[in-house]
Amino acid sequence: MxxxxxxxxxxxxxxxxxxxxxxxxxxxxxxxxxxxxxxxxxxxxxxxxxxxxxxxxxxxxxxxxxxxxxxxxxxxxxxxxxxxxxxxxxxxxxxxxxxxxxxxxxxxxxxxxxxxxxxxxxxxxxxxxxxxxxxxxxxxxxxxxxxxxxxxxxxxxxxxxxxxxxxxxxxxxxxxxxxxxxxxxxxxxxxxxxxxxxxxxxxxxPGNPPVILDRDYDLKTAAGMTVIAVGSDNGILCDGDNLLLYPQEVEAKFFEEMKNAGFVVYEDAKDVEKFRQALFHDGKVDGSLVGKDAFVIAKAAGFDIPVETKVLAVKIDGVGKDDIFGHEIMGPIVVMKSYDKFEEAVEMAVRNMKESGGIGHTAGLFSNNQEHIRYAGEKIPVARLLVNQPTPDAWGPATNGLSPAVSEGCGTWGxxxxxxxxxxxxxxxxxxxxxxxxxxxxxxxxxxxx
The missing domain is CATH 3.40.605.10 (Aldehyde Dehydrogenase; Chain A, domain 1)
Incomplete structure (x- = not known):
């Protein structure tokens, strides 16, 4: 027909x-x-x-x-x-x-x-x-x-x-x-x-959500919700976390909570480079690794991890044009970068979307500070800022006030x-x-x- x-x-x-x-x-x-x-x-x-x-x-x-x-x-x-x-x-x-x-x-x-x-x-x-x-x-x-x-x-x-x-x-x-x-x-x-x-x-x-962890938020809770956001359907959700920004002084404790929640965390620059080389070719993500299990991606980078591993995390030093890891990966892996002041985290979130894609779509924030919540909402150019919930909840479940949708518009930004x-x-x-x-x-x- x-x-x-x-x-x-x-x-x-x-x-x-x-x-x-x-x-x-x-x-x-x-x-x-x-x-x-x-x-x-x-x-x-x-x-x-x-x-x-x-x-x-x-x-x-x-x-x-x-x-x-x-x-x-x-x-x-x-x-x-x-x-x-x-x-x-x-x-x-x-x-x-x-x-x-x-x-x-x-x-x-x-x-x-x-x-x-x-x-x-x-x-x-x-x-x-x-x-x-x-x-x-x-x-x-x-x-x-x-x-x-x-x-x-x-x-x-x-x-x-x-x-x-x-x-x-x-x-x-x-x-x-x-x-x-x-x-x-x-x-x-x-x-x-x-x-x-x-x-x-x-x-x-396209998506590519940045997420900011504020200083006043419980690290264990944030790690648990990040597992959901990054691991859901092997990370192929357009509204799943890609960049996670955290306060510098909590790095050790937060990474420990990430590991306890199920992440395998890679901090060594040489290890991170292996993932960078495995995931990206000619400036684009390797399509053969999109949506694959975490252990498959790890193996491509030269690491053997338990097959039941759901999520991976890598520590990076720059966002946007400074690191190709700022691009949407569409896999069960999140890139992590520390910040000093909250305003710096917001600036990095915006910069990453402008330079690496995802502007207008979705961002996340773990915070109980109402001033910071409003500041982020005013500064980050996205249609949806998800507060204290996994970013894939941008689709509009019963747990927030967004209307249920399978198509999430990004405004004129996107x-x-x-x-x-x-x-x-x-x-x-x-x-x-x-x-x-x-x-x-x-x-x-x-x-x-x-």
Whole structure:
């Protein structure tokens, strides 16, 4: 089936649900989530086998967690017809679907990205067409087919979700040009292509989060959360820690807590250089090591460590252009650099993103100092500053107030139109019925008189 036929089928399905009520739409959203939840294990195994990225246990958790958290968030939201009334302003808000949404998805999340984007799209009565990463086409196709099965069992058209077979750059470009809205999850090249398609688009820039450990924060707690942030799905999350900045005077104690938490820490400059040589070639990270187990990366650098090791850490002396380690690695390894003053740590975090990538995406901070929290929030140019939690929580779990998303916009810093998590509300058009107000019109002359 060619792209145009998929667009036509999507429009037929879109038209077929035009009269669906909020209750009917919500039921379909629930059933779509449930079938992925029920098949979380085989989908996770398939993803790791096909892509050779990440680990099965973490993907199972992602599959079940995304389905549950997205549904819990969406279940009470109004997205059909009149969704809000503001009597004191004389405003009535009405939701209108966008139409056909094209979702370009990465190999790193071949199940949860299609699922999350579809749940948001369907919540607004839209149809969606997935263009999968070739490396993950089998897993994404199985994911889509399961959702299609759930839709058909509940009397809805299966073509509310479709997937491009044999996806190519050319097919993706055609899809983006012919749909009504684009969701592009990937690197800067993909984002640029989406914005150049002539179709409204939400692009997502690359990650590379810096994290600052403040002096007042418990070292053991910080180390424990860093294990989660760095090790989750073998470090392929775009919002996982890459650079960890810590106070110089706590180095020995903090490194000990890191080791106790499960890290193998490399401090010797010669050892660190071996990892640098193994991970980077011609200025780019070695793709064969992306998403691999920690012991595999260590072996590539010439070290033998227990196969059950989840995470690695290396000590560096510079950030940004001073060390290639400042670039996003996408593996279960974090680079560590000491600082003197807190303001210096913030400056290094900003510099690393500007010079090595990741600006606009996510940063982290372990601190109980409200002045420092606000200072970091004002100085670090990111859409999400995660405080006292693992940075991958940028996706919006129930434990923070961010909306659940599989696409995390980076704002104009990252060449994105949205500085925030792509939500169902971004996939609908909201019109406002404006009633006349019985108010006194301000007199311009009295306002601007000298």
């Amino acid at each position: 060619n792209v145009q036929e998929m667009i036509d089928n999507g429009r037929k399905a879109f038209a077929e649900i035009s009269g669906y009520t909020q209750e009917q739409i919500d039921h379909l959203v629930y059933e779509s989530a449930k079938i992925i939840y029920d098949n979380a294990v085989p989908l996770a195994k398939m993803a790791v086998e096909e892509t050779e990225l990440g680990c099965v246990e973490d993907k199972i958790e992602k599959n079940t967690g995304t389905a549950a958290v997205f549904w819990d968030y969406l279940k009470d939201k109004k997205s059909v017809g009149i969704i809000n009334e503001i009597p004191e302003q004389g405003i009535i808000e009405v939701a209108h679907p966008v139409g056909i949404i094209a979702a370009i998805t990465p190999a790193t999340n071949p199940t949860v990205t299609p699922l999350g984007n579809f749940m948001h799209a369907l919540k607004g009565k839209n149809a969606i067409i997935i263009s999968p990463a070739p490396r993950a086409e089998k897993t994404s196709t199985n994911t889509v087919n399961l959702i299609r099965e759930a839709l058909e069992k509940n009397g809805a058209p299966a073509d509310l979700i479709q997937i491009v077979a044999g996806a190519t750059i050319e097919k993706s470009v055609e899809l983006m040009e012919k749909c009504d809205l684009v969701l592009a999850t990937g690197g800067p090249g993909l984002t640029k292509a989406a914005y150049s398609s002539g179709t409204p688009a939400y692009g997502v820039g 060449n994105n139109i949205l500085a925030g998590n792509v939500d169902y509300i971004h996939l609908i058009n909201v019109s406002k019925i404006a009633m006349p107000l019985d108010v006194k019109v301000p007199d311009a002359a009295s306002i601007f008189k000298k």
